[in-house]
Amino acid sequence: MSSSLIDYLAHFSQYGNDAACVFPRGYRTVRWSYGELLGYAQRLATRIEFLGIGQGDRIMLWGANCGEWLAAFWGAMLRGVVVVPMDQAATPEFAARVFAQVGAKLLISSRELRIPSAPVTIHFEDLSQLSSAKPLDPVSLTRDDALEIVFTSGTTGEPKGVVITHGNVLANLEPIEREMQKYLRYERIFHPLRFLNLLPLSHVFGQFMGIFVPPLIGATTLFLESIKPSEIVRTIHNERVSVLITVPRLLGSLRELLEIEMTSRLGEERMRSEMERASSEHFGWRWWRFRRIHSRFGWKFWAIISGGATLDHDDEEFWRRLGFAVIQGYGLTETTSLVSLNHPFKLGRGSIGKALPGREIKLDDSGEILVRGDSIAKTYWVNGSPISAREGEWFRTGDLGAVDEAGNLYFKGRKKNVIVTAEGMNVYPEDLEAALKSDPAVRDCLVIGIEHGGNAEPCAVLVLNSREPHPPNTAASGAPNIVPVLNETSVSQSEPRVPHSARFSQGGVGAEASLLVTRANAKLAAHQQIRQWVVWPDEDFPRTSTQKPRQDLIAAYARAQIADSTTTARADAGLSGVEAAIASVTKRKIQSSAMAKLEDDLNLSSIDRVDLLTALEQRYQVELDETRFAEATTVSDLEQMLHEAAAVPPISHYRYPRWAQRWPITWIRTVIYYLLTWPATRIMARPEVIGREHLDNLKGPVLFVSNHVTYIDPGPLMFAMPRRVRHSLAIAMQGEMLAQMRNPPKSMNVFRRAVEQLSYWLVTALFDVFPLPQRSGFRDSFAFAGESVDHGYNVLIFAEGRRTTDGTMSPFRAGIGILAQQLRIPIVPMKIEGLFPLKQENRKFARRGEIQVIVGEPVEFAEDADAEEIARELENRVKNLSPRSHRDTEKVRSQIGSSQK
Secondary structure (H helix, E strand, O other): OOOOHHHHHHHHHHOOOOEEEEEEEOOEEEEEEHHHHHHHHHHHHHHHHHOOOOOOOEEEEEOOOOHHHHHHHHHHHHOOOEEEEEOOOOOHHHHHHHHHHOOOOEEEEOOOOOOOOOOOEEEHHHHHHOOOOOOOOOOOOOOOOEEEEEEOOOOOOOOEEEEEEHHHHHHHHHHHHHHHHOOHHHHHHHOOOEEEEOOOOOOHHHHHHHHHOHHHHOOEEEOOOOOOHHHHHHHHHHOOOOEEEEOHHHHHHHHHHHHHHHHHHHOHHHHHHHHHHHOOOOHHHHHHHOHHHHHHHOOOOOEEEEOOOOOOHHHHHHHHHHOOEEEEEEOOOOOOOOOEEOEOOEOOOOOOOEEOOOEEEEEOOOOEEEEEEOOOOOEEEEOOEEEEOOOOOOEEEEEEEEEOOOOOEEEEEEOOOOEEOOOOOEEOHHHHHHHHHOOOOEEEEEEEEEEEOOEEEEEEEEEEOOOOOOOOOEHHHOEOOOOOOOOOOOOOOOOOOOOOOOOOOOOHHHHHHHHHHHHHHOOOOHHHOOOEEEEOOOOOOOEOOOOOEOHHHHHHHHHHHHHHHHHHHHHHOOHHHHHHHHHHHHOOOOOOOOOOEOOOOOOOOHHHHHHHHHHHHHHHOOOOOHHHHHHOOEHHHHHHHHHHHHHOOOOOOOOOOHHHHOOOHHHHHHHHHHHHHHHHHHHHHOOEEEOHHHHOOOOOOOEEEEOOOOOOOHHHHHHHOOHHHHOOEEEEEEHHHHHHHHOOOOOOOHHHHHHHHHHHHHHHHHHOEEEEOOOOOHHHHHHHHHHHHHOOOEEEEEOOOOOOOOOOOOOOOOHHHHHHHHHOOOEEEEEEEOHHHHHHHOOOOOOOOOOEEEEOOOEOOOOOOOHHHHHHHHHHHHHOOOHHHHHHHHHHHHHHHHHHO
């Protein structure tokens, strides 16, 4: 039996060279081995010791899932420091209150997340810059020592944290480890298993699947910034993911994506028939029936772990019929996440598993689930000090359940007042009510949960002060006499494809309610946002004899009105969400106006448009046509696009040739280059290379940025590069042209179509080109560029986006600034001089030195540099390259060197 979680660091040595975590960093992907992860953890532990932070002191972790989050957690543990994890979506005000309440001495966070009152802050982005040190001897810890304090209450109520000890975690981890030992001999066949963890590491279930379980078998944990269903599927396939760990809402979004694609391919009637046939088939037949879907996810993907909220029965059945194992668990923060867990090979359909060894479950007379065992937290942290978390031997979960004869537990609903959303987030009505009541326009309010698929979403019922009085009605009987106003505000990144929507009122009570809810949402965290509300038609709620609101009547009225309004409401949804996305991108508050002009009224720059497109796709989980998006002029145009995109699956016209970067194509390309391309360039172009010394000591990968003159530009540019660079160079080419070459118009004759298609395969194989569309699809191209860089390839971009027509450079497209900012590699400006006159004269051969390739000095930009400014700076650097400027620079350097001597 382990004395603390520090004992589990032995697994890091056992699997030292295996990949521990994979996470995005801009357009790049970072991969850390277990040895590297431990090394970073020890660096941080050394820094913590240097800062005088000792055993039992508290520090806060705040940021997105990443390797640095894991390193900070393990590093703090090495020094016996108590971690206070904070959800990335938490408001700065709430984070600051928790920081002060626990008396934290250090904040470790993403650079954009700050707490002014924190005495010391270490940013995740700076962790690699910490000086390495000799491994420290870990402190002596016991099972009773605190590991972390997880705060579960909202932003406006008094924060309450659950103190979780090493023993609480070990009580859940040890039985899982014992069960895994039985299957390790089979795991070796598929090693390493890869987990795609979409749950936040600030939550205990996310920690179990992202921090504690993977080291037991040397598994790799992948994190993903995007929650777009298409991106999730792409990552599962490309990274050969074995298990997806997520919340029910994202499973519903993935299901919707697959259903749309299956309906488009098979037709609705056949799709339903296939699903019906699979309901009672053996696993093997189900797998074969939907082999095309398994191929899309990748052949290693076999299981889904759903946690944090109740999985809808229809969603569970859908994935089961496709041939995937769906594993559910049950637990709370107070139970250190797990109470029960489905066995991956002995699934109880519809259940949330059997009790794990070491804990007991029973139901009281009302059906409430009671739990006891070593995993139950004993202490809460409230008002700056610990208090007891137990009122007896058994812990009351506040949830209702049932147990069958086999011991499987079934979730039946929630007894306590907390609203648990489909993302697994706890929303406390009191927090939302406090935010609403702080507005003088609100006389009273009540927040209820609107049930959906076993989970709930908060809905506010409002009594307003500034309203025309209505005649008395039979409110006590629950029969109000006016139709309520419904609306929605901003939509978080975890929203489904089609946002919750309801009738929109342009003025009067509706406009007033919309404004006050928007003001309240500004005080709330992302998961607490109020997206549904009803205006109560009378001057007060119906009340009991003790003057308490009649919650049963109020809730029944609100649910009935929302149910009646859902269908007609969908036509008007999304406007407020678009406005909220614009406000988040521009960092400005805007007035509600559907006809607001994106450039004139809202002053959106080209970079703002790119960011807004990404924000809307992530919020609504759709893929938008980038060409139409670029042409949109008003907020209404964007909202219309969202509605259309929700119903039509996007079709990509571009293919990214990963095969061109694999053997034997790489070997063939090198041979052909020196047999044909290099001699042709030397004989016909005879270019003079100026500034090649700038590349002599430059370590790749490198991003090359050049002007664009003719279609032969890659030849002289490659000629100017050292061998080590040109042998691993990916070149961006106009995407629209490549797409037409790959799929020529049917109006072309057969011979020309064959020539075009052959040209596509040749140019792709011999020059490793990839599509970079001028308008639609550029973000996928940037992602491919990042993937190429991860594989050690240099990238060449013609930043003007088109060839020159008059010999002068066109302005660089803003996208080059985004790419340069996100790749975070050296950028080398290059320029081709003298080629345009040959083009005009239609000459095939140049005189020696007539064509010049000028290589500029490498440049790197700060991580927080503005993308638009980067684009302009690179444009100026390329424009100013000339033989004379190079000679002047060399002359100045020579003079400086002589003076120093």
